[in-house]
Amino acid sequence: MNLHGIRAIYRFEMARTFRTLTQSIASPVLSTSLYFVVFGAAIGSRMGAIDGVSYGAFIIPGLIMLSLLNESISNASFGIYMPKWSGTIYELLSAPVSYIEVVVGYVGAAATKSLILGLLILATARVFVPYEIAHPVWMLCFLVLTAVTFSLFGFIIGLWADDFQKLQVIPLMIVTPLTFLGGAFYSINMLPPVWQKITLFNPVVYLISGFRWSFYGVSDVNVGISVAAIVGFLLACLVAVWWIFRTGWKLKA
Template sequence: MNWTAITAIYKYEMARFFRTLTQSFISPVISTSLYFVVFGAAIGSRIEQVEGVSYGAFIVPGLIMLSIMTQGISNASFGIYFPKFIGTIYELLSAPVNFIEIVIGYVGAAATKSLFIGVVILATAGFFVDLEIQHPIAMIAFMVLTCTSFALFGFIIGIWAKNFEQLQLVPLLIVTPLVFLGGSFYSISMLPPFWQTVTLFNPVVYLISGFRWAFFGLADVPVGLSLVAIAGFTAVCLVAIWWIFKSGWRIRS
């Protein structure tokens, strides 16, 4: 394993992140505050509790998952797309670095960035609601796994994209709606039986449910299914990346 190459890629990507640290730090704080004003105050005044948890606290896991999913995808996709755009990807491919080391460097940096954003949002939420995390180790594990899996997904999108517009296509038109419809701001038990069944086909439901269980001990689906879902998603992304580098799809052409 060429740790020098991994470290070089990781440091380069993190340096780009820290150059815009103010924007990266302030943006999630403002967004989280607005969500609490709109959802916590406006809707929370009508829905005081959900399954024994105050509505303001109930939406915190959904807010964190929404941010780390979209941030993980955006950071990883831009990180690998930009070398393609300016042509430096060929220098990387011709260097004595295998695809595993390339993926670890880019995905590791993207996952670190999204994890940082998740921690910032969690800290910001503490100013608005009282949070008591029942399973802190499970909460950290879910955050790390989600950041990593969606960074892998973003890496695939960055290779697939042919222009900057396509980089935003999947996060905006697919991932964000799935998160909003996946129980981020409500429990699926509040839905009519038919829509509960339909919602279970949304893979994001399993991630948010498991993450919320780590906070409050409440889950819309069994925690085991949540772990299987995130493990399966990660495995699919790894296989896809292996095939991409093996075939050279959208990299060498």
């Protein structure tokens, strides 16, 4: 394992983040804070509790997950797309680093940024809404698993994209709508029975449900299924990355 290569890629990506703190960290935290102000403090105070949890506290896991998914994908996809766009990816491919080390460097940096962002949003939520974390270890596990998995997914998107517009297609048109429809602002048990069954085909439901369970001990689906869903998607992404580097798809064109 070439630790020097991994460290070089990781430090380069993290340095880019710290050069753009306003865009990378401050902007997502501020936009999520507006959700807490509107839905948590203003509207939440006029709504009843859901599963024994105040509405303002109930939406915290969903909002954190919304930011975590989008930022993980954006950070990883942009990080690997820029070398493709500038042509420096050929220098990376010819360097004495394996594809595993490349993936660890880029995905590790993207996941680290997302974890920092998620923890900052969690701390910011305390300003607007009181909440408790019933299972802090599990909460961190869900955070890390989700950040790594969707950073890996974003890495695949960055390899697939041919232009800057394609980097935003999946996050904006697929991931964000699935998150809003996946129980970020409500429990799926509030839906009619038919829609409850349809919603279970939304993979984001399992992420939000498991993450919310780590906070309040309540979930829409079994926690074991939530963990299995995340791990399954992680394995699928790993297989996809292995195939891309093995075949050179979108890398050698």
